[in-house]
Amino acid sequence: MKNGLPYKPYEVEVKPGVFKTYYRVQVEGINKFTGKRVQKKQSGITSKPKAESIAAELRYLCKNEKPTRQGLDTWGELKDYYLDDLSGDIRSSSNPIGISPALFATKRSRLKHLDLWQDLHLDLVNQRDLKKYLDNLEVLKGVSRALTIDIQKEAKAMMSYAYESGIMESNPLSGMKHRKAVKKRKLALNPQEVEVFLGEARLRKHPYFLPWLLAISLGMRRSELAGLRWTDLDLEKGLVDLQRQHIPGEGVVERLKSGQSRMVGIPKQIVPELKATKLKSKSDYVIDPKTPYWADGKQAKVTKDFCREIGIKEVTFHNLRATHITLAVQCDIPVGVIKENVGHSSLHITDGYVRASGMHIKGKMDKLGISVPQADEGQVITLKSANGGGDE
Structure with a gap:
Protein backbone atom coordinates (compact mmCIF):
# COMPACT_ATOMS: atom_id res chain seq x y z
CA MET A 1 0.00 0.00 0.00
CA LYS A 2 1.02 3.63 -0.50
CA ASN A 3 1.70 4.21 3.20
CA GLY A 4 4.34 1.44 3.13
CA LEU A 5 2.29 -0.69 5.50
CA PRO A 6 0.41 -3.89 4.55
CA TYR A 7 -2.83 -2.40 5.92
CA LYS A 8 -4.82 0.79 5.54
CA PRO A 9 -7.56 2.21 7.82
CA TYR A 10 -10.93 3.26 6.52
CA GLU A 11 -14.13 4.44 8.16
CA VAL A 12 -17.63 2.98 7.94
CA GLU A 13 -20.75 4.80 9.13
CA VAL A 14 -22.41 2.28 11.45
CA LYS A 15 -25.13 4.69 12.64
CA PRO A 16 -26.16 8.10 11.46
CA GLY A 17 -23.26 10.34 12.37
CA VAL A 18 -21.36 7.45 14.01
CA PHE A 19 -18.24 6.15 12.28
CA LYS A 20 -16.10 3.15 13.07
CA THR A 21 -12.54 2.54 11.92
CA TYR A 22 -11.72 -0.69 10.11
CA TYR A 23 -8.57 -1.92 8.39
CA ARG A 24 -8.00 -3.32 4.91
CA VAL A 25 -5.00 -5.64 4.38
CA GLN A 26 -3.30 -6.20 1.02
CA VAL A 27 -0.11 -8.26 0.64
CA GLU A 28 1.68 -10.16 -2.13
CA GLY A 29 4.51 -12.65 -2.63
CA ILE A 30 6.05 -15.16 -5.04
CA ASN A 31 4.44 -18.59 -4.59
CA LYS A 32 7.13 -21.28 -4.21
CA PHE A 33 5.01 -23.91 -6.02
CA THR A 34 4.09 -21.93 -9.13
CA GLY A 35 6.78 -19.24 -9.24
CA LYS A 36 4.01 -16.69 -9.84
CA ARG A 37 3.22 -13.50 -7.93
CA VAL A 38 0.18 -13.96 -5.69
CA GLN A 39 -1.86 -11.16 -4.07
CA LYS A 40 -4.25 -11.53 -1.13
CA LYS A 41 -6.66 -9.03 0.43
CA GLN A 42 -8.95 -8.89 3.44
CA SER A 43 -11.22 -6.14 4.72
CA GLY A 44 -13.35 -5.52 7.78
CA ILE A 45 -10.57 -5.97 10.33
CA THR A 46 -11.47 -4.25 13.60
CA SER A 47 -8.07 -3.33 15.04
CA LYS A 48 -4.51 -2.50 14.04
CA PRO A 49 -2.95 -5.50 15.95
CA LYS A 50 -5.37 -7.87 14.19
CA ALA A 51 -4.52 -6.26 10.84
CA GLU A 52 -0.81 -6.80 11.46
CA SER A 53 -1.41 -10.45 12.44
CA ILE A 54 -3.63 -11.14 9.43
CA ALA A 55 -1.14 -9.44 7.11
CA ALA A 56 1.59 -11.83 8.33
CA GLU A 57 -0.70 -14.85 7.80
CA LEU A 58 -1.69 -13.76 4.29
CA ARG A 59 1.92 -13.03 3.34
CA TYR A 60 2.86 -16.56 4.43
CA LEU A 61 0.01 -18.01 2.34
CA CYS A 62 1.10 -16.03 -0.72
CA LYS A 63 4.48 -17.70 -0.57
CA ASN A 64 3.62 -21.17 0.75
CA GLU A 65 0.00 -21.98 -0.06
CA LYS A 66 -0.31 -25.05 -2.28
CA PRO A 67 -2.44 -24.10 -5.30
CA THR A 68 -5.44 -26.38 -5.76
CA ARG A 69 -7.62 -27.42 -8.67
CA GLN A 70 -6.32 -24.75 -11.10
CA GLY A 71 -9.88 -24.52 -12.40
CA LEU A 72 -10.25 -28.29 -12.72
CA ASP A 73 -13.43 -29.59 -11.16
CA THR A 74 -14.35 -32.82 -12.96
CA TRP A 75 -12.68 -36.14 -13.73
CA GLY A 76 -12.77 -35.36 -17.46
CA GLU A 77 -11.09 -31.98 -17.03
CA LEU A 78 -8.34 -33.51 -14.91
CA LYS A 79 -7.86 -36.36 -17.41
CA ASP A 80 -7.42 -33.92 -20.32
CA TYR A 81 -4.97 -31.84 -18.28
CA TYR A 82 -3.02 -34.96 -17.21
CA LEU A 83 -2.75 -36.39 -20.74
CA ASP A 84 -1.81 -33.01 -22.18
CA ASP A 85 1.02 -32.72 -19.66
CA LEU A 86 2.16 -36.30 -20.37
CA SER A 87 2.16 -35.68 -24.13
CA GLY A 88 4.82 -33.04 -23.59
CA ASP A 89 7.08 -35.71 -22.10
CA ILE A 90 6.96 -38.14 -25.05
CA ARG A 91 10.39 -39.37 -26.08
CA SER A 92 11.99 -37.51 -28.99
CA SER A 93 15.42 -36.46 -30.24
CA SER A 94 15.23 -33.42 -27.97
CA ASN A 95 13.88 -35.49 -25.07
CA PRO A 96 15.62 -38.91 -25.23
CA ILE A 97 14.66 -39.92 -21.68
CA GLY A 98 10.93 -39.26 -22.07
CA ILE A 99 8.17 -41.87 -22.17
CA SER A 100 7.62 -43.89 -25.33
CA PRO A 101 4.75 -42.98 -27.70
CA ALA A 102 3.40 -46.51 -27.19
CA LEU A 103 3.27 -46.03 -23.40
CA PHE A 104 1.44 -42.72 -23.79
CA ALA A 105 -1.11 -44.38 -26.11
CA THR A 106 -1.57 -47.20 -23.59
CA LYS A 107 -2.19 -44.75 -20.72
CA ARG A 108 -4.75 -42.83 -22.77
CA SER A 109 -6.49 -46.06 -23.79
CA ARG A 110 -6.76 -47.28 -20.19
CA LEU A 111 -8.31 -44.02 -18.99
CA LYS A 112 -10.82 -44.09 -21.86
CA HIS A 113 -12.51 -47.03 -20.11
CA LEU A 114 -13.51 -44.52 -17.38
CA ASP A 115 -15.20 -42.05 -19.74
CA LEU A 116 -18.50 -42.48 -17.90
CA TRP A 117 -16.81 -40.48 -15.13
CA GLN A 118 -16.21 -37.50 -17.44
CA ASP A 119 -18.58 -35.19 -15.54
CA LEU A 120 -17.92 -36.65 -12.07
CA HIS A 121 -16.83 -33.93 -9.63
CA LEU A 122 -13.38 -34.62 -8.22
CA ASP A 123 -14.71 -34.33 -4.67
CA LEU A 124 -16.86 -37.42 -5.36
CA VAL A 125 -14.05 -39.71 -6.52
CA ASN A 126 -13.60 -42.55 -4.04
CA GLN A 127 -12.16 -46.05 -3.82
CA ARG A 128 -15.45 -47.88 -3.33
CA ASP A 129 -17.04 -46.46 -6.50
CA LEU A 130 -13.94 -47.17 -8.58
CA LYS A 131 -13.85 -50.78 -7.39
CA LYS A 132 -17.55 -51.21 -8.17
CA TYR A 133 -17.10 -49.62 -11.60
CA LEU A 134 -14.24 -51.99 -12.47
CA ASP A 135 -16.18 -55.00 -11.17
CA ASN A 136 -19.04 -54.07 -13.50
CA LEU A 137 -16.67 -53.77 -16.45
CA GLU A 138 -15.66 -57.38 -15.87
CA VAL A 139 -19.16 -58.75 -15.24
CA LEU A 140 -21.23 -56.73 -17.71
CA LYS A 141 -18.75 -56.03 -20.50
CA GLY A 142 -16.43 -59.01 -20.26
CA VAL A 143 -13.31 -56.91 -19.63
CA SER A 144 -10.43 -59.08 -18.41
CA ARG A 145 -9.05 -58.88 -14.87
CA ALA A 146 -5.63 -58.01 -16.30
CA LEU A 147 -7.11 -54.94 -18.02
CA THR A 148 -9.10 -53.74 -14.98
CA ILE A 149 -5.88 -54.02 -12.95
CA ASP A 150 -4.18 -51.75 -15.49
CA ILE A 151 -7.12 -49.31 -15.53
CA GLN A 152 -6.98 -49.04 -11.72
CA LYS A 153 -3.21 -48.45 -11.84
CA GLU A 154 -3.65 -45.63 -14.34
CA ALA A 155 -6.50 -44.03 -12.36
CA LYS A 156 -4.29 -44.09 -9.25
CA ALA A 157 -1.37 -42.66 -11.23
CA MET A 158 -3.53 -39.77 -12.43
CA MET A 159 -4.78 -38.96 -8.94
CA SER A 160 -1.22 -39.14 -7.55
CA TYR A 161 -0.18 -36.71 -10.28
CA ALA A 162 -3.02 -34.36 -9.27
CA LEU A 187 4.53 -70.29 -20.69
CA ALA A 188 7.94 -71.67 -21.67
CA LEU A 189 9.44 -74.51 -23.69
CA ASN A 190 11.07 -77.40 -21.83
CA PRO A 191 14.57 -78.67 -22.83
CA GLN A 192 13.14 -81.36 -25.13
CA GLU A 193 10.88 -78.85 -26.89
CA VAL A 194 13.79 -76.41 -27.27
CA GLU A 195 15.81 -79.14 -29.00
CA VAL A 196 12.96 -79.89 -31.41
CA PHE A 197 12.20 -76.17 -31.94
CA LEU A 198 15.75 -75.14 -32.85
CA GLY A 199 16.46 -78.40 -34.68
CA GLU A 200 13.49 -77.98 -36.99
CA ALA A 201 14.29 -74.29 -37.53
CA ARG A 202 17.84 -75.20 -38.58
CA LEU A 203 16.67 -78.10 -40.76
CA ARG A 204 14.14 -75.92 -42.57
CA LYS A 205 16.56 -72.97 -42.85
CA HIS A 206 13.95 -70.76 -41.19
CA PRO A 207 14.87 -67.03 -41.32
CA TYR A 208 14.13 -66.83 -37.59
CA PHE A 209 16.64 -69.48 -36.55
CA LEU A 210 19.15 -66.87 -35.31
CA PRO A 211 16.57 -64.64 -33.52
CA TRP A 212 15.13 -67.71 -31.79
CA LEU A 213 18.57 -69.05 -30.86
CA LEU A 214 19.58 -65.72 -29.34
CA ALA A 215 16.28 -65.21 -27.51
CA ILE A 216 16.62 -68.59 -25.83
CA SER A 217 20.37 -68.35 -25.22
CA LEU A 218 20.61 -64.71 -24.10
CA GLY A 219 17.16 -64.03 -22.63
CA MET A 220 17.01 -60.60 -24.24
CA ARG A 221 13.82 -58.73 -25.14
CA ARG A 222 12.82 -58.50 -28.79
CA SER A 223 13.52 -54.73 -28.81
CA GLU A 224 16.99 -55.35 -27.35
CA LEU A 225 17.83 -58.01 -29.92
CA ALA A 226 16.62 -55.71 -32.70
CA GLY A 227 19.01 -52.97 -31.53
CA LEU A 228 21.99 -55.32 -31.08
CA ARG A 229 25.02 -54.52 -33.27
CA TRP A 230 28.04 -56.69 -33.93
CA THR A 231 30.21 -54.08 -32.22
CA ASP A 232 28.29 -54.76 -28.99
CA LEU A 233 29.53 -58.36 -28.89
CA ASP A 234 32.86 -59.49 -27.42
CA LEU A 235 32.92 -63.10 -28.61
CA GLU A 236 36.30 -63.79 -27.03
CA LYS A 237 35.11 -62.78 -23.57
CA GLY A 238 31.60 -64.11 -24.16
CA LEU A 239 29.85 -60.85 -23.27
CA VAL A 240 27.31 -58.47 -24.78
CA ASP A 241 27.42 -54.77 -23.94
CA LEU A 242 23.72 -54.01 -24.27
CA GLN A 243 22.93 -50.32 -24.55
CA ARG A 244 20.12 -49.66 -27.02
CA GLN A 245 16.82 -51.01 -28.34
CA HIS A 246 14.81 -50.80 -31.53
CA ILE A 247 11.09 -50.19 -31.14
CA PRO A 248 8.66 -50.69 -34.06
CA GLY A 249 7.26 -47.37 -35.19
CA GLU A 250 9.87 -45.43 -33.22
CA GLY A 251 13.22 -46.73 -34.42
CA VAL A 252 16.48 -47.01 -32.51
CA VAL A 253 16.35 -45.70 -28.94
CA GLU A 254 19.74 -45.21 -27.28
CA ARG A 255 18.34 -46.29 -23.95
CA LEU A 256 17.08 -49.59 -22.55
CA LYS A 257 13.72 -50.13 -20.84
CA SER A 258 15.40 -49.84 -17.42
CA GLY A 259 17.21 -46.68 -18.44
CA GLN A 260 20.61 -48.31 -17.88
CA SER A 261 22.90 -50.38 -20.08
CA ARG A 262 23.81 -53.90 -18.93
CA MET A 263 26.15 -56.78 -19.64
CA VAL A 264 24.75 -60.11 -20.88
CA GLY A 265 26.61 -63.41 -20.82
CA ILE A 266 26.98 -65.41 -24.06
CA PRO A 267 26.92 -69.22 -23.67
CA LYS A 268 30.10 -70.63 -25.21
CA GLN A 269 28.05 -73.18 -27.17
CA ILE A 270 26.64 -70.48 -29.49
CA VAL A 271 29.88 -68.53 -30.04
CA PRO A 272 30.89 -70.57 -33.16
CA GLU A 273 27.44 -69.91 -34.67
CA LEU A 274 27.79 -66.18 -34.04
CA LYS A 275 31.29 -66.09 -35.54
CA ALA A 276 30.10 -67.89 -38.67
CA THR A 277 27.07 -65.60 -39.01
CA LYS A 278 29.21 -62.48 -38.56
CA LEU A 279 31.47 -63.50 -41.44
CA LYS A 280 28.48 -63.77 -43.78
CA SER A 281 26.52 -60.78 -42.45
CA LYS A 282 26.04 -57.67 -44.58
CA SER A 283 24.38 -55.71 -41.78
CA ASP A 284 25.71 -53.75 -38.80
CA TYR A 285 22.99 -55.41 -36.77
CA VAL A 286 23.29 -58.98 -35.49
CA ILE A 287 19.77 -59.71 -36.70
CA ASP A 288 19.28 -58.35 -40.21
CA PRO A 289 16.50 -55.71 -40.11
CA LYS A 290 15.32 -57.15 -43.46
CA THR A 291 14.31 -60.42 -41.75
CA PRO A 292 10.60 -60.95 -42.65
CA TYR A 293 8.16 -59.33 -40.19
CA TRP A 294 11.04 -58.43 -37.86
CA ALA A 295 11.14 -54.66 -38.23
CA ASP A 296 7.38 -54.25 -37.75
CA GLY A 297 7.29 -56.40 -34.61
CA LYS A 298 5.19 -59.32 -35.87
CA GLN A 299 7.60 -61.98 -34.63
CA ALA A 300 5.08 -63.28 -32.07
CA LYS A 301 2.79 -64.66 -34.77
CA VAL A 302 5.70 -66.10 -36.76
CA THR A 303 6.90 -67.96 -33.66
CA LYS A 304 3.48 -69.27 -32.69
CA ASP A 305 2.70 -70.43 -36.23
CA PHE A 306 6.01 -72.34 -36.42
CA CYS A 307 5.34 -74.11 -33.11
CA ARG A 308 1.93 -75.20 -34.38
CA GLU A 309 3.49 -76.39 -37.63
CA ILE A 310 6.06 -78.65 -35.94
CA GLY A 311 3.63 -79.91 -33.29
CA ILE A 312 5.00 -78.48 -30.05
CA LYS A 313 3.60 -76.15 -27.38
CA GLU A 314 2.53 -72.88 -29.00
CA VAL A 315 4.56 -70.00 -27.58
CA THR A 316 5.21 -66.42 -28.64
CA PHE A 317 8.60 -64.80 -29.18
CA HIS A 318 8.44 -63.20 -25.73
CA ASN A 319 7.87 -66.64 -24.19
CA LEU A 320 11.37 -67.58 -25.40
CA ARG A 321 12.71 -65.09 -22.87
CA ALA A 322 10.73 -66.97 -20.20
CA THR A 323 12.21 -70.19 -21.62
CA HIS A 324 15.73 -68.80 -21.10
CA ILE A 325 14.98 -67.90 -17.47
CA THR A 326 13.35 -71.27 -16.76
CA LEU A 327 16.30 -73.16 -18.27
CA ALA A 328 18.71 -71.04 -16.22
CA VAL A 329 16.78 -71.84 -13.03
CA GLN A 330 16.83 -75.55 -13.86
CA CYS A 331 20.61 -75.35 -14.29
CA ASP A 332 20.95 -73.96 -10.74
CA ILE A 333 22.26 -70.59 -11.93
CA PRO A 334 21.87 -68.18 -8.95
CA VAL A 335 18.70 -66.10 -9.15
CA GLY A 336 20.70 -62.89 -8.64
CA VAL A 337 22.81 -63.68 -11.71
CA ILE A 338 19.70 -64.42 -13.78
CA LYS A 339 18.14 -61.12 -12.69
CA GLU A 340 21.19 -59.12 -13.78
CA ASN A 341 21.49 -61.01 -17.05
CA VAL A 342 17.88 -60.50 -18.18
CA GLY A 343 17.55 -56.98 -16.76
CA HIS A 344 14.69 -57.45 -14.31
CA SER A 345 14.03 -54.38 -12.16
CA SER A 346 13.71 -56.45 -8.99
CA LEU A 347 14.54 -59.91 -7.67
CA HIS A 348 10.83 -60.41 -6.98
CA ILE A 349 10.13 -60.61 -10.74
CA THR A 350 12.84 -63.23 -11.31
CA ASP A 351 11.67 -65.19 -8.30
CA GLY A 352 8.27 -65.47 -9.98
CA TYR A 353 9.87 -67.57 -12.72
CA VAL A 354 11.57 -69.76 -10.11
CA ARG A 355 8.23 -70.49 -8.48
CA ALA A 356 6.51 -71.04 -11.81
CA SER A 357 9.15 -73.63 -12.77
CA GLY A 358 8.62 -75.56 -9.53
CA MET A 359 12.39 -75.91 -9.05
CA HIS A 360 12.18 -74.45 -5.54
CA ILE A 361 10.16 -77.48 -4.37
CA LYS A 362 11.53 -80.18 -6.66
CA GLY A 363 12.84 -83.08 -4.57
CA LYS A 364 12.23 -81.26 -1.28
CA MET A 365 9.43 -83.63 -0.24
CA ASP A 366 11.77 -86.64 -0.54
CA LYS A 367 12.91 -85.81 2.99
CA LEU A 368 9.57 -87.02 4.31
CA GLY A 369 10.97 -90.53 3.90
CA ILE A 370 7.60 -92.17 3.37
CA SER A 371 7.95 -95.91 2.77
CA VAL A 372 5.26 -97.52 0.66
CA PRO A 373 4.47 -101.09 1.89
CA GLN A 374 4.86 -103.65 -0.88
CA ALA A 375 2.12 -106.25 -1.33
CA ASP A 376 3.09 -109.99 -1.24
CA GLU A 377 2.52 -111.91 -4.43
CA GLY A 378 -0.96 -113.36 -4.37
CA GLN A 379 -1.67 -117.13 -4.28
CA VAL A 380 -4.52 -118.76 -6.17
CA ILE A 381 -6.70 -120.90 -3.87
CA THR A 382 -9.32 -123.31 -5.22
CA LEU A 383 -12.52 -123.14 -3.24
CA LYS A 384 -14.82 -126.17 -3.02
CA SER A 385 -18.30 -126.45 -1.60
CA ALA A 386 -18.77 -127.96 1.82
CA ASN A 387 -20.39 -131.12 0.43
CA GLY A 388 -17.48 -131.68 -1.91
CA GLY A 389 -19.62 -131.04 -4.95
CA GLY A 390 -19.05 -128.60 -7.73
CA ASP A 391 -21.33 -125.89 -8.97
CA GLU A 392 -24.96 -126.82 -9.28
Missing part, protein backbone atom coordinates in the same frame (compact mmCIF):
# COMPACT_ATOMS: atom_id res chain seq x y z
CA TYR A 163 -1.96 -34.43 -5.62
CA GLU A 164 1.79 -34.08 -6.29
CA SER A 165 1.15 -31.22 -8.74
CA GLY A 166 -0.89 -29.30 -6.18
CA ILE A 167 -4.11 -29.66 -8.16
CA MET A 168 -5.77 -31.55 -5.29
CA GLU A 169 -5.21 -31.25 -1.56
CA SER A 170 -5.47 -35.01 -1.04
CA ASN A 171 -5.44 -38.23 -3.04
CA PRO A 172 -8.72 -40.16 -2.60
CA LEU A 173 -7.26 -43.29 -4.23
CA SER A 174 -4.13 -43.41 -2.06
CA GLY A 175 -3.79 -46.79 -0.35
CA MET A 176 -6.43 -48.45 -2.53
CA LYS A 177 -5.92 -52.22 -2.50
CA HIS A 178 -4.61 -53.88 -5.65
CA ARG A 179 -7.06 -56.01 -7.57
CA LYS A 180 -6.07 -59.64 -7.27
CA ALA A 181 -4.61 -61.00 -10.48
CA VAL A 182 -5.46 -64.44 -11.80
CA LYS A 183 -2.16 -66.26 -11.56
CA LYS A 184 -1.14 -67.95 -14.77
CA ARG A 185 1.78 -70.27 -15.23
CA LYS A 186 4.48 -68.61 -17.28
